[in-house]
Amino acid sequence: MTATxxxxxxxxxxxxxxxxxxxxxxxxxxxxxxxxxxxxxxPRTRAAVDCGWGRLIFGQTFSDPAEIVAKLxxxxxxxxxxxxxxxxxxxxxxxxxxxxxxxxxHTFRLDLGVWRTTEQxxxxxxxxxxxxxVRRMETAAQIRQINRIYAARGMLPIPEDFLMRHRDCPQxxxxxxxxEQDGGVIGVVxxxxxxxxxxxxxxxxxxxxxxxxxxxxxxxxxERLVRALADHFKARGRAFVDLSVMHDxxxxxxxxxxxxxxxxxxxxxxTRNAINEKLFVGPRPxxxxxxxxxxxxxxxxxxxxxxxxxxxETAYFRLSFxxxxxxxxxxxxELTSAVALSRCDDKTVTRRVLQxxxxxxxxxxxxxxxxxxxxxxxxxxxxxxxxxxxxxxxGVTVDVRTPETVEQAITTARAYADxxxxxxxxxxxxxxxxxxxxxxxxxxIRRPAEVTGTGKHTISQLIEAQSGRRAAATGGESRIPLxxxxxxxxxxxxYGLGDxxxxxxxxxxxxxxxxxxxxxxxxxTAALHxxxxxxxxxxxxxxxxPVVGLDFLVRDPTSPEYVIIEANERPGLANHEPQPTxxxxxxxxxxQTAV
Numbered sequence: 001m002t003a004t005x006x007x008x009x010x011x012x013x014x015x016x017x018x019x020x021x022x023x024x025x026x027x028x029x030x031x032x033x034x035x036x037x038x039x040x041x042x043p044r045t046r047a048a049v050d051c052g053w054g055r056l057i058f059g060q061t062f063s064d065p066a067e068i069v070a071k072l073x074x075x076x077x078x079x080x081x082x083x084x085x086x087x088x089x090x091x092x093x094x095x096x097x098x099x100x101x102x103x104x105x106h107t108f109r110l111d112l113g114v115w116r117t118t119e120q121x122x123x124x125x126x127x128x129x130x131x132x133x134v135r136r137m138e139t140a141a142q143i144r145q146i147n148r149i150y151a152a153r154g155m156l157p158i159p160e161d162f163l164m165r166h167r168d169c170p171q172x173x174x175x176x177x178x179x180e181q182d183g184g185v186i187g188v189v190x191x192x193x194x195x196x197x198x199x200x201x202x203x204x205x206x207x208x209x210x211x212x213x214x215x216x217x218x219x220x221x222x223e224r225l226v227r228a229l230a231d232h233f234k235a236r237g238r239a240f241v242d243l244s245v246m247h248d249x250x251x252x253x254x255x256x257x258x259x260x261x262x263x264x265x266x267x268x269x270x271t272r273n274a275i276n277e278k279l280f281v282g283p284r285p286x287x288x289x290x291x292x293x294x295x296x297x298x299x300x301x302x303x304x305x306x307x308x309x310x311x312x313e314t315a316y317f318r319l320s321f322x323x324x325x326x327x328x329x330x331x332x333x334e335l336t337s338a339v340a341l342s343r344c345d346d347k348t349v350t351r352r353v354l355q356x357x358x359x360x361x362x363x364x365x366x367x368x369x370x371x372x373x374x375x376x377x378x379x380x381x382x383x384x385x386x387x388x389x390x391x392x393x394x395g396v397t398v399d400v401r402t403p404e405t406v407e408q409a410i411t412t413a414r415a416y417a418d419x420x421x422x423x424x425x426x427x428x429x430x431x432x433x434x435x436x437x438x439x440x441x442x443x444x445i446r447r448p449a450e451v452t453g454t455g456k457h458t459i460s461q462l463i464e465a466q467s468g469r470r471a472a473a474t475g476g477e478s479r480i481p482l483x484x485x486x487x488x489x490x491x492x493x494x495y496g497l498g499d500x501x502x503x504x505x506x507x508x509x510x511x512x513x514x515x516x517x518x519x520x521x522x523x524x525t526a527a528l529h530x531x532x533x534x535x536x537x538x539x540x541x542x543x544x545x546p547v548v549g550l551d552f553l554v555r556d557p558t559s560p561e562y563v564i565i566e567a568n569e570r571p572g573l574a575n576h577e578p579q580p581t582x583x584x585x586x587x588x589x590x591x592q593t594a595v
Contacts, residue, residue: 046071047198049171051190051208052158054080061198065091068269072100075271080156083269084206084244092269101280103268105244106253108261112234112241115260131218131452131504132186134228137167137174145185146176148523151578153211156275171196175228177212177221181506187212187221191229193236203239215520217452217506219469226259244268251472274302287312291574292330299582303593319589326589331547331581332570333589340545344569347388347421350543357542359535360563362553367410367420374403382425384565385409387417391568397485398511399425405488412484426563428553432521433532434571434581435540436547437588442579443528445557448510449480449518453501459490460497463509470518480518486510521575524557531560543567546588 047061048071055075062068065088073096075081082103086092089102137143143164147157166172170193177187189210194200207229212221230241243261245252270276278298289297293315297307300319310316316329326334332341343349351361365376367385377383383406386396395416397409406422413420430446449470451462460482467480480486486509487497493507501507510517536550549571553563573581587594 044198048081049192049197051172051192052162052166053156053209054082056192056197056206057081057083058194058198059083059086066095068092069095069100072096072269072271075273078275080273080275081271084266086267086269089267089269099272100269101272101276103244103270104247104279105268106247107242107244107264107266107268108253108256109264110230110241110256110259110261112230112238115230115234131181132177132179132221132224134175134177134224137163137176137188140164142176142178142185146174146188148578149185149188149211149213150209152214154577155209155211173229173232175225175232177225179216179218181504185213186216186218187225189222189225189229191233191241193233193238195236195238203237205233205236205238205241207241207243215522217450217466219465223255223259226255230259277302289317290315290330292572293317293328295574295577295582296328296331296585299586303586303590305586305590305593319586321590321593324590328589330570331573331585333547335546335588336569337544340543341569343543344545344548344567345389347386347566350567353542354539354564354567357538359539359542362426362563362565363424365422367413367422370403370407373406373410373422376422377401377403377406380424383409384423384425385413386421386423387413388419388421389417391570393517397488399492423565426553428555428563429557430519431524431532431552431554431557431562432571432575433528433536433550433552434548434573434576434579435536435550436581436584438537438540438546439584440525440528440533440536441581441584442523442576443525443532443557444521444523444576446515447520447522448508449520450506450508451501453503453505453507455500455503457500458498459495459501459507459509462501463497467518470520478515478518480509515572515575523576523579525576525579527558529558529560532557532562535562535564539564539567545569547571547585 045061045063046067047058048055049058057068057071059068062071068083068086069092072081072083083092093100093102137146140160143160146163147160150157163174167174173191173193175189175191176185178184179186190208192206192208194202194204194206207226210222210225233241242264243256245256270279272280287309288294289309289312297317300307304321306320308318308320310318310327314329316327318325318327328334343353348364348366351364355361363380367373377400381401383400384396384398385400385406387394390396395413397405397412400406400409410420432444432446433440434442449466451459451466453462457465463480463482463486470478470480482497489509489511490497490507495501495507510519515521532552532554535552539550540548545567547569549568550564551566551568553565555561573585
């Protein structure tokens, strides 16, 4: 469960609190500057706390709405300030109607006076209660992983040096969920202690920036982090924890209500900046597009390019700017020629073009008689069977090792194309490299769908639960099919779909790593070996295609060895965030709008 949360506390008086102190500053004490035992923290006025992504401006500490407006006008570029606990937002809007907008969020509060710690989050299908632990953020490596999660969730990253300086800060608390298997961060939440921040007489606290890794194999990460932060503030003697969540985020609201939060009436205000644009421009007038088209059209709108949806169901749209128009279907545009399209569409042609360009490709032949197929299998030991045309892994069977299975796989592939290819199976990591305008823009390792055992649920139940999570994380684009290929993969590892998988054991349930069959992507752009990048650009030039997703098999993305197995003329750009795939695509189409 992931959400971006904007929070604060609610004044008990119907109008703004008016503290008597005359201090006016950013009220974040130096790291480690805890109050002396027994010394009260005095309330402060005009309080604003720097959270790294922007400032929390506590409205109840201001005596005049105009002062809050002035504070919001001091917002730094690339930051997102939020004024919280406003009792007179209508006055602020009247003072700056073109600069500010009312945040469309609900505020929820957890009363720590009556709330009781729950040590165990309820376990549902596919959830492993012992798969991860929650602890304080400590290391630079954890900070980098936190920002990776924020980027994957479309949230603002926080400067690494800021997080390092504030990891032990009394005003700010950062908790992370850590995978017990590999030590990686799979979730994060932060909190603000209002007493430490500005001497809050109501002894409040607030929860911010809750995010879970969309690739994580566990459920309950968000709930565990929320409960852990509540435990932390309750131990400090705080009276409540507040948060705010978008009014239409039903899943997040259900989570908070399950923990015990209740809605309270208060308002927040933000500036009309590019970060907040989707909150104040209103709903899109067109029919919704899929995530692969949406990431492109959002970037186009941000640059002032006119977007016209031609066919929402098939993701066709027209982009117009400066008297010029380009029709696209997701990342496939009119700039891709029919010749380039046909080269990628036929996998035998793709292989020949790449081989002539001096690139490494696997041995391949068309499926023939059972005897010919068996001979090719004997020569290579394992095969990949796939239709000559197709995408999204449909009809593909990987690592086939018996003549009988080869013939079954050929029958499956013929449901998608009359011509079927046999290809030498090469073990390695599945690497997708996106090339736009002959430049590598993104690279990601694609991992096949897997499930983690609970010791209670069958493999079939685990697959259905994980498939639901993948669908929710990808807008319905990624699901694990319960088909013959999934059953074969499970059986090859000594299990049946009806078997109960031991707690904590991980099981790959597909051989292919396609996103559409439940696979996950893990960004490796920064670590990509130069030889792999060079091979990708050479392939794009050989195919004469401006936008392409190239599928490599590699020993490791940091090593030069590779084999190129396919080229996709319509790669999913949304799969590679935080890399700027949509930005580079719009740069290609309308270079005059590039920043």
